[in-house]
Amino acid sequence: MVNILSKKELLKLLPKQKFPLYSSYVRAGFPSPADDFLEKKIDLNDYLIKNKSATFMVRVEGDSMMNDHICDGDILVADRSLEARNRDIVIAAVNGEFTVKRLIKGKSSIVLKAANPNYKDIVLTPGSDARICGVVIFSILQHRKR
Numbered sequence: 001m002v003n004i005l006s007k008k009e010l011l012k013l014l015p016k017q018k019f020p021l022y023s024s025y026v027r028a029g030f031p032s033p034a035d036d037f038l039e040k041k042i043d044l045n046d047y048l049i050k051n052k053s054a055t056f057m058v059r060v061e062g063d064s065m066m067n068d069h070i071c072d073g074d075i076l077v078a079d080r081s082l083e084a085r086n087r088d089i090v091i092a093a094v095n096g097e098f099t100v101k102r103l104i105k106g107k108s109s110i111v112l113k114a115a116n117p118n119y120k121d122i123v124l125t126p127g128s129d130a131r132i133c134g135v136v137i138f139s140i141l142q143h144r145k146r
Contacts, residue, residue: 078134
């Protein structure tokens with residue numbers, strides 16, 4: 001399940017502010033000496049949002065996508081102007097409720113698949129009350145609780 005963020009919550013999350021972006025990479029393997037060279041400043045709005053009028057953010061509730069590293073409380077950035085492709089993670093409205101799932105397009109079926117074996121697939125049929133609301137393009141994961 002996902003909850004759409006209000007404009008007030010969005011402004012709190014991504015105020016118009018530029019943050020430093022360093023040209024050196026952070027190694028996830030063997031550590032190396034850091035370069036203290038500032039490449040430029042980055043505005044997270046510019047980085048995360050390519051199509052302002054079609055972009056929205058939602059907060060994740062639940063653990064159905066945990067094996068795709070989408071967890072309870074994360075923020076998802078979605079673009080409703082993108083055509084959903086096979087295996088995209090999407091925000092969908094199913095029976096009037098929002099959900100986040102992986103879209104699987106088969107030859108004869110369309111399935112919204114959870115990334116947690118404790119949840120059943122949602123098989124979409126021609127009469128299903130379901131629609132794709134947007135393609136997830138970024139997720140914002142909080143590593144340390146405030």
